[in-house]
Amino acid sequence: MVISMRVNRELQGELVARAGCGLPWETTLANLDRVAFPLLGALDPVGDAVFNHRQIPALLGELDRLPAERGGAWVAEVRALCEVALRRPHHYLLFLGD
Template sequence: MQVRGDSSDVVARAECGLQWTSAFGDLNPGLFPMLWGLIPYGDAVFNHRQVSLLLAELDRLPAACGGDWVGQARKLCQVVEQGSHRYLWFVGD
């Protein structure tokens, strides 16, 4: 996970990554539209407006999808919210 600016410069990065499990694929897209969009082999980018939705989803995330990445994702969301032209990137394999 990284926060990047408009010119793709890395502003902040997580210390750990998201460990993909099949539980992510089982998320209900109606309840978790932001997280449901994640795939293990592709990038996902969240803008300033989407980050607030992502934070709400992290609050109700099933334990099977949790881990250290959740706290780090929250911190990176704050970095996005505190600046302009910043985006949260989930970088796939």
């Protein structure tokens, strides 16, 4: 299962940016330690998750600590989307499961 990633202005509003790749959940976040990675570990391949400007710095911190074998192109995409979401108020980073 692949989770898509995007930034919206407002929760149900305009699409501002979209990741070119998806997040391959099985090879990256499945069985991730939820205590060490509470935000990434809470992502669900069939559910949706939303991060606001106050949560994004913590998410970036988790990406910094993520083991290399769980990384990939999706990490750079998430970082770029975080930058977009942090630039303006009322922008949200969304992870959308299947």
